[in-house]
Amino acid sequence: MHVHRFEKLWIGLSLLLIAGFIGIVLFGFTVMDLKVPGIEEGRQVDPTTVLSDEEFSRPGVRKISDDHYEVYMIAQQFIFRPGSTQPLTLPANTRITFHMTAPDVMHGFEVPGSGLNATIIPGQIATFSTRFPEAKSYGIICHQYCGAAHHNMQGKINVVPPSEFDESNLISQ
Amino acid sequence: MSTPESAAPGKASGPEAPSEGSKEISLDEFEPYGTLAVTGSYFVLLLVLYALLYFVEFATHAPHIID
Known part of the structure:
Protein backbone atom coordinates (compact mmCIF):
# COMPACT_ATOMS: atom_id res chain seq x y z
CA MET A 1 0.00 0.00 0.00
CA HIS A 2 1.35 3.36 -0.97
CA VAL A 3 1.12 5.96 1.81
CA HIS A 4 1.79 9.63 1.11
CA ARG A 5 4.84 11.04 2.93
CA PHE A 6 2.73 13.65 4.77
CA GLU A 7 0.47 10.88 6.00
CA LYS A 8 3.48 8.87 7.11
CA LEU A 9 4.57 11.91 9.10
CA TRP A 10 1.33 12.43 11.01
CA ILE A 11 0.64 8.73 11.50
CA GLY A 12 4.14 8.46 12.98
CA LEU A 13 3.62 11.48 15.24
CA SER A 14 0.27 10.09 16.44
CA LEU A 15 1.84 6.74 17.31
CA LEU A 16 4.66 8.53 19.15
CA LEU A 17 2.08 10.54 21.08
CA ILE A 18 0.17 7.41 22.12
CA ALA A 19 3.43 5.75 23.15
CA GLY A 20 4.29 8.92 25.07
CA PHE A 21 0.95 8.94 26.94
CA ILE A 22 1.31 5.29 27.91
CA GLY A 23 4.92 5.94 28.96
CA ILE A 24 3.92 8.93 31.12
CA VAL A 25 1.18 6.93 32.88
CA LEU A 26 3.62 4.07 33.56
CA PHE A 27 6.22 6.59 34.79
CA GLY A 28 3.66 8.19 37.11
CA PHE A 29 2.57 4.95 38.72
CA THR A 30 6.06 3.44 39.04
CA VAL A 31 8.71 6.16 39.46
CA MET A 32 6.51 8.94 40.89
CA ASP A 33 4.43 6.38 42.84
CA LEU A 34 1.16 8.24 42.26
CA LYS A 35 -1.97 6.96 43.96
CA VAL A 36 -5.66 7.09 43.18
CA PRO A 37 -8.52 6.87 45.67
CA GLY A 38 -9.46 3.30 46.42
CA MET B 1 -9.31 -5.33 -12.38
CA SER B 2 -10.09 -2.56 -14.75
CA THR B 3 -13.21 -0.51 -14.66
CA PRO B 4 -14.47 1.54 -17.56
CA GLU B 5 -13.21 4.70 -15.80
CA SER B 6 -9.68 3.48 -15.19
CA ALA B 7 -9.50 1.95 -18.61
CA ALA B 8 -10.05 5.31 -20.21
CA PRO B 9 -8.56 7.96 -17.95
CA GLY B 10 -9.00 11.51 -19.11
CA LYS B 11 -11.43 10.49 -21.72
CA ALA B 12 -14.47 10.84 -19.55
CA SER B 13 -17.01 13.31 -20.75
CA GLY B 14 -19.75 15.25 -19.06
CA PRO B 15 -19.47 17.01 -15.66
CA GLU B 16 -16.47 14.92 -14.57
CA ALA B 17 -14.34 15.90 -17.51
CA PRO B 18 -11.14 17.79 -16.54
CA SER B 19 -11.59 21.44 -17.32
CA GLU B 20 -9.21 23.51 -19.33
CA GLY B 21 -5.95 24.21 -17.50
CA SER B 22 -6.20 21.31 -15.00
CA LYS B 23 -3.87 18.36 -14.99
CA GLU B 24 -3.70 15.02 -13.31
CA ILE B 25 -0.91 14.54 -10.79
CA SER B 26 0.32 11.48 -8.96
CA LEU B 27 -0.19 11.05 -5.22
CA ASP B 28 3.38 12.09 -4.45
CA GLU B 29 3.10 15.30 -6.43
CA PHE B 30 0.13 16.32 -4.28
CA GLU B 31 1.47 18.50 -1.46
CA PRO B 32 -1.25 19.59 0.99
CA TYR B 33 0.88 22.00 3.03
CA GLY B 34 -2.24 23.67 4.41
CA THR B 35 -3.52 20.40 5.85
CA LEU B 36 -0.04 19.70 7.19
CA ALA B 37 0.05 23.12 8.86
CA VAL B 38 -3.38 22.67 10.50
CA THR B 39 -2.59 19.12 11.66
CA GLY B 40 0.81 20.27 12.90
CA SER B 41 -0.57 23.19 14.85
CA TYR B 42 -3.19 20.96 16.53
CA PHE B 43 -0.35 18.60 17.45
CA VAL B 44 1.72 21.42 18.94
CA LEU B 45 -1.34 22.78 20.81
CA LEU B 46 -1.99 19.32 22.25
CA LEU B 47 1.60 19.00 23.49
CA VAL B 48 1.54 22.49 25.04
CA LEU B 49 -1.77 21.87 26.84
CA TYR B 50 -0.60 18.44 28.01
CA ALA B 51 2.53 20.05 29.44
CA LEU B 52 0.38 22.65 31.24
CA LEU B 53 -1.45 19.79 32.98
CA TYR B 54 1.67 19.21 35.04
CA PHE B 55 1.23 22.62 36.64
CA VAL B 56 -2.50 22.10 37.18
CA GLU B 57 -2.03 18.69 38.80
CA PHE B 58 1.25 18.79 40.66
CA ALA B 59 2.86 22.21 40.90
CA THR B 60 0.06 23.85 42.87
CA HIS B 61 0.35 24.07 46.64
CA ALA B 62 -2.79 22.00 47.10
CA PRO B 63 -3.39 18.69 48.83
CA HIS B 64 -3.37 15.56 46.73
CA ILE B 65 -3.78 11.86 47.36
CA ILE B 66 -0.61 10.24 48.70
CA ASP B 67 -1.83 6.78 49.56
Missing part, protein backbone atom coordinates in the same frame (compact mmCIF):
# COMPACT_ATOMS: atom_id res chain seq x y z
CA ILE A 39 -11.93 1.23 48.34
CA GLU A 40 -11.09 -0.80 51.41
CA GLU A 41 -10.31 -4.17 49.92
CA GLY A 42 -12.41 -7.05 51.05
CA ARG A 43 -14.55 -4.88 53.26
CA GLN A 44 -18.20 -4.51 52.39
CA VAL A 45 -20.66 -2.71 54.62
CA ASP A 46 -24.41 -2.96 54.64
CA PRO A 47 -25.74 0.49 53.71
CA THR A 48 -28.91 -0.10 55.72
CA THR A 49 -26.99 -0.72 58.95
CA VAL A 50 -23.81 1.28 58.37
CA LEU A 51 -25.05 4.15 60.53
CA SER A 52 -24.89 1.85 63.56
CA ASP A 53 -21.51 0.35 62.62
CA GLU A 54 -18.54 0.64 64.95
CA GLU A 55 -16.82 3.63 63.30
CA PHE A 56 -19.55 5.21 61.24
CA SER A 57 -22.00 5.47 64.17
CA ARG A 58 -19.65 8.19 65.50
CA PRO A 59 -18.27 9.91 62.41
CA GLY A 60 -15.49 12.39 63.02
CA VAL A 61 -11.74 12.69 63.47
CA ARG A 62 -9.76 10.05 65.31
CA LYS A 63 -6.11 10.20 66.29
CA ILE A 64 -3.81 7.37 65.29
CA SER A 65 -0.51 9.06 66.16
CA ASP A 66 0.89 12.59 66.45
CA ASP A 67 1.39 12.64 62.70
CA HIS A 68 -1.63 10.63 61.60
CA TYR A 69 -5.33 11.26 62.01
CA GLU A 70 -8.24 9.55 60.34
CA VAL A 71 -11.63 10.87 59.38
CA TYR A 72 -14.74 8.75 59.27
CA MET A 73 -17.29 10.56 57.17
CA ILE A 74 -20.86 9.80 56.14
CA ALA A 75 -22.15 11.30 52.91
CA GLN A 76 -25.93 11.29 52.83
CA GLN A 77 -28.71 13.28 51.21
CA PHE A 78 -27.68 16.15 51.41
CA ILE A 79 -24.89 16.63 53.90
CA PHE A 80 -21.40 15.47 54.74
CA ARG A 81 -21.08 14.37 58.37
CA PRO A 82 -18.83 15.91 59.59
CA GLY A 83 -18.32 18.81 57.21
CA SER A 84 -21.68 20.37 56.45
CA THR A 85 -23.38 21.45 59.68
CA GLN A 86 -20.00 21.62 61.48
CA PRO A 87 -16.83 22.37 59.51
CA LEU A 88 -14.30 19.55 59.61
CA THR A 89 -11.22 20.86 61.45
CA LEU A 90 -7.91 19.20 60.65
CA PRO A 91 -4.24 19.93 61.38
CA ALA A 92 -1.95 21.07 58.56
CA ASN A 93 1.12 19.07 57.48
CA THR A 94 -0.25 15.92 59.04
CA ARG A 95 -1.19 12.68 57.40
CA ILE A 96 -4.97 12.42 57.17
CA THR A 97 -6.74 9.23 56.11
CA PHE A 98 -10.33 9.59 54.98
CA HIS A 99 -12.85 6.71 55.22
CA MET A 100 -16.17 7.54 53.65
CA THR A 101 -19.38 5.70 52.96
CA ALA A 102 -23.00 6.45 52.12
CA PRO A 103 -26.18 4.95 53.57
CA ASP A 104 -28.50 6.01 50.75
CA VAL A 105 -27.29 6.74 47.23
CA MET A 106 -24.02 7.38 45.44
CA HIS A 107 -22.29 10.64 46.39
CA GLY A 108 -19.11 12.40 45.40
CA PHE A 109 -16.42 14.01 47.51
CA GLU A 110 -14.38 16.74 45.95
CA VAL A 111 -12.23 19.48 47.37
CA PRO A 112 -12.21 22.05 44.55
CA GLY A 113 -8.79 23.26 43.48
CA SER A 114 -7.04 20.20 44.88
CA GLY A 115 -6.38 16.64 43.85
CA LEU A 116 -8.83 15.25 46.43
CA ASN A 117 -11.68 13.52 44.69
CA ALA A 118 -13.49 10.29 45.43
CA THR A 119 -16.76 8.59 44.65
CA ILE A 120 -18.70 7.36 47.66
CA ILE A 121 -20.69 4.24 46.88
CA PRO A 122 -23.22 2.69 49.29
CA GLY A 123 -21.87 -0.62 50.53
CA GLN A 124 -18.23 0.31 50.05
CA ILE A 125 -15.79 2.41 52.02
CA ALA A 126 -13.89 4.94 49.91
CA THR A 127 -10.47 5.67 51.36
CA PHE A 128 -7.40 7.77 50.65
CA SER A 129 -4.68 9.60 52.56
CA THR A 130 -3.48 13.14 52.09
CA ARG A 131 -1.65 15.99 53.72
CA PHE A 132 -2.94 19.56 53.76
CA PRO A 133 0.18 21.64 53.14
CA GLU A 134 -1.13 24.91 54.53
CA ALA A 135 -3.59 26.19 57.10
CA LYS A 136 -6.59 27.50 55.22
CA SER A 137 -10.21 26.74 54.47
CA TYR A 138 -11.20 24.28 51.80
CA GLY A 139 -14.65 23.57 50.45
CA ILE A 140 -16.20 20.15 49.90
CA ILE A 141 -18.77 19.54 47.20
CA CYS A 142 -20.72 16.50 46.11
CA HIS A 143 -19.99 15.87 42.44
CA GLN A 144 -22.34 12.93 41.85
CA TYR A 145 -25.98 13.78 41.30
CA CYS A 146 -27.64 12.44 44.47
CA GLY A 147 -31.13 13.90 44.47
CA ALA A 148 -33.22 17.05 44.37
CA ALA A 149 -30.97 19.09 46.70
CA HIS A 150 -27.68 17.79 45.29
CA HIS A 151 -26.65 21.34 44.38
CA ASN A 152 -26.80 22.29 48.08
CA MET A 153 -24.67 19.40 49.27
CA GLN A 154 -21.47 21.03 50.40
CA GLY A 155 -19.16 21.24 53.35
CA LYS A 156 -16.07 22.91 54.67
CA ILE A 157 -12.67 21.82 55.93
CA ASN A 158 -10.80 24.20 58.22
CA VAL A 159 -7.12 23.37 58.24
CA VAL A 160 -5.32 24.88 61.22
CA PRO A 161 -1.64 24.85 62.22
CA PRO A 162 -0.87 21.65 64.18
CA SER A 163 -0.12 23.70 67.32
CA GLU A 164 -3.63 25.20 67.24
CA PHE A 165 -5.41 21.91 66.58
CA ASP A 166 -7.95 21.32 69.33
CA GLU A 167 -7.88 17.67 70.26
CA SER A 168 -10.89 17.91 72.56
CA ASN A 169 -13.22 17.39 69.61
CA LEU A 170 -11.64 14.10 68.59
CA ILE A 171 -13.67 10.91 68.69
CA SER A 172 -12.18 8.64 71.31
CA GLN A 173 -11.08 5.22 70.10
